[in-house]
Amino acid sequence: MVCRICSREVVEVLDLGYSPPANSLLDFQEQKIASFPLVLQYCKSCSNLQLKDCLESNELYKHYFYLTPNSTTLNEHYEYLTNFLISKKYISKDSKVLEIGSNVGNYLSHIRKFVKETIGVDPAENIAKLANAKGIKTICDFFSFDFAQNLKKSNGEYDSIIARHCFAHNSSPHDLLKGAKEVLSKDGFVIIENAYALNTIENNEFDQIYHEHMFYYSIQSISVALEMNGLKLVDILISLVHGGSIVFIAEHIKEKNLVSNSVETHLEYEKSRLNEYSISNFSNNAFKLKKDLKNMINISNKKNNKIYTYGATAKGNTLLNFVGLDYKNIATCIDSTNIKQGKYLPGSKIKILNENFAFDNPPDCFLLTAWNYKDEIITKVRDMGNVDSTFIVPFPKLHVI
Ligand SMILES: [Zn+2]
Structure with missing residues (x-):
């Protein structure tokens, strides 16, 4: 296990389990797709963080859906x-x-x-x-x-x-x-x-x-x-x-x-904040979020609340697959990109539908998998007259709006 930048020894810092390539959407729910390990490694020498296993580029890009x-x-x-x-x-x-x-x-x-x-x-x-x-x-x-x-x-x-x-x-x-x-x-x-x-x-x-x-x-x-x-x-x-x-x-x-x-200036700041201690916290926090989010969704499922995820994003797939959420927990995934609609998320097998579906059939709650567009999405949903659905925002700290 060596650093792919400086060739020195690396240590393993976070294991997210197996996941399919995050941008490879499925054409139908039962379509078979291979999963690969998602393990993060850290190089103390040059501060590089890298994936342990790199897939071949044709594995990643043959069906590419990120526009x-x-x-x-x-x-x-x-x-x-x-x-x-x-x-x-x-x-x-x-x-x-x-x-x-x-x-x-x-x-x-x-x-x-x-x-x-x-x-x-x-x-x-x-x-x-x-x-x-x-x-x-x-x-x-x-x-x-x-x-x-x-x-x-x-x-x-x-x-x-x-x-x-x-x-x-x-x-x-x-x-x-x-x-x-x-x-x-x-x-x-x-x-x-x-x-x-x-x-x-x-x-x-x-x-x-x-x-x-x-x-x-x-x-x-x-x-x-x-x-x-x-x-x-x-x-x-x-x-x-x-x-x-x-x-x-x-x-x-x-x-x-x-x-x-x-x-x-930024280099000095970075050196004081990006180190073995902060990376070990990062890893612990990932497992804490896994537990807390899973609990939150389980409680909603028990109440028969309708949950959609918002954003058929690559990061969303990591989150869903690591936390262990799928089509049994989450009714559908809403996304505005045409070419994604009608397909299924890899791993969780959740069907992707367009935004009109959510406007016509509002859920009790959206899990914001595209949380980086949080303000834009919430404004859009509220502007369309939906004032009731709540939003679970997973990062930087799990909370509900
Ligand atoms: Zn290195």
């Missing part, structure tokens, strides 16, 4: 991020921008008015097709060092290489970073956004752990990975999106890199 939703929370975040990138001159109107894992192209369509040109790369065929149909130029492929070499030959170098919430989805960060460095212009920037390991740990968000998330990056671990590949962390931006995210800005290692003060 970046259109949401006010995300649009506000895009603006916040873009303003930061422009004000710090990490992008400009002369920038050639490459986005890795660009999904349906929402961020590229937001950013393209501020830069010279954009191109996206995404491995999911159905998703790249949707992006191209919207006029967002997207290559359907896995980004890797080999891919980057070919791209450089055909398109030249890029000034900004953006990877938002996809970096942790790759089992070989060194290959990704080597690729990014290969195709990065001399004074360009690599911009990596991820769930922040410190938030994941401090907010007890064990539901961030699923097979696609092979790494949980911190300032310490990303710095080590970057420097092993000739890149230097020069700035960071912390945001609240997706339960706490961090944007890492890196450039080529130069004779003198200009590093923002916020890197040092």
